Amino acid sequence: MKTIPIEAVRPVALRWPADDFSRVPYEIFHDPRIYQEEMQRLFHGPTWNYLGLEVEIPNWGDFLTTWVGDTHVIVTRAKNGAVHAFENTCAHRGSRIVDTVRGNAKRHTCPYHLWNYNLAGELTALPLEKGHNGKGGMPPCFDKKDHGLRKLRVAICGGLIFGTYSEQTEELQAYLGPHSLSQIDRLLVQRKPKVIGYLRQKIPSNWKLYNENVRDPYHASLLHLFQVSFGIQTPAMQGGIKMDKEGKNTWNHSILSEQDAKSREGLAAAYADTGKFMPDLELADPSLAQVKLDLDDNYKTTILSMFPTLIVAQVDNTYAIRHLRPKGPDAVELHITYLGFENDTPQLLHNRLLSVNFIGPAGYISLEDGEALRLVQEGTKSLRGAHSVLEMGGIGEINDTDYMSQEISIRGFWRHYHRVMQFPPAGHADTREAA
Ligand code: FES
Ligand SMILES: [Fe+2]
Structure with missing residues (x-):
């Protein structure tokens, strides 16, 4: 490792002003020197x-x-x-x-x-x-x-193949942690999966913005407001997040609540003044939103995010492996592998593919996420010394929650990213050796 003055490789303006990671410097999404460091320190470093x-x-x-x-x-x-x-x-x-x-x-x-x-x-x-x-x-x-x-x-764990460049990377099971292991077991081991299709979505944003997005259940009933209108997912639903001790691996979940899903009148008040909520909107084919869950644990949505680039997602009966493939600081390819299971009936298989239409890149949810991330990339690219504000759900300690309106798991992601990238403590000048 050669020593280069850090100013030669990193903008002096890059500072992490808060040690609870409630502030993230925007240069982190744009600077090509940061991107090159990520390739070495992170992807060729101690990660699976x-x-x-x-x-x-x-x-x-x-x-x-x-x-x-x-x-x-x-x-x-x-x-x-x-x-x-x-x-x-x-x-x-x-x-x-x-x-x-x-x-x-x-x-x-x-x-x-x-x-x-x-x-x-x-x-x-x-x-x-x-x-x-x-x-x-x-x-x-x-x-x-x-x-x-x-x-x-x-x-290999639960049929998922992982690779690492570093001899320092801890054993895979320890890296994934108990929450991830239990969800991998639930989603991929209890039934034998089979691939039913692939999709790719190129998003004009930094790959870390997608990591923020999947750790952010708060946006699901705001950006994807149609879900509220149709009673698919609402802020009233029960849910929460679980993280491993470092915050790198996160499990977000929402629990279907029949009672809450029907209470659309209360929601109209919650969205007053937004000018966006349309409670009278109806689907021409409501069956798309009335899915009978094929697992009996009542989890409507579970999003398992594993650092740095893997997401295993269950939305109703759609099961998908989402893999992030960075393509420079301002682009990421989302590679999606859709799964069915060995004993699926033709009808169930058909329904799974129908739901892919609903949430996939040609549906609504992934399309809206991609567009939101493009707007963040565009909105922050000329800023120097500015940062985001991550305070929803509380600041300070990074702990699990039993509520969905939170950005705490995003702060967990940044805490781990900060550590792997070997940034100095928040508020300190960057005097690291170049990667
Ligand atoms: S054999 Fe010559 S480049 Fe591969
Ligand atoms: Fe989303």
């Missing part, structure tokens, strides 16, 4: 990054490609059943090796000079290694063992 699902690569040779931050990675199933992950960049002269999203191959061959890698990412053969007719070839000191692809350490 979601890579894919075991059910996507069930057989020997199955592979998929994905992103860890902005690094392209291949995930494979080897003959002995082991799952491997390694960078999709040839050890010779840097070509991308696999240029498809998924498939099956018993080895991976770089298209440029045909170097061959096995399913663990080791270099096994290269044409002309010994030259031709006694001439040319690699020097005697060349050893294939020294030229494998850069590997990630892999661990």
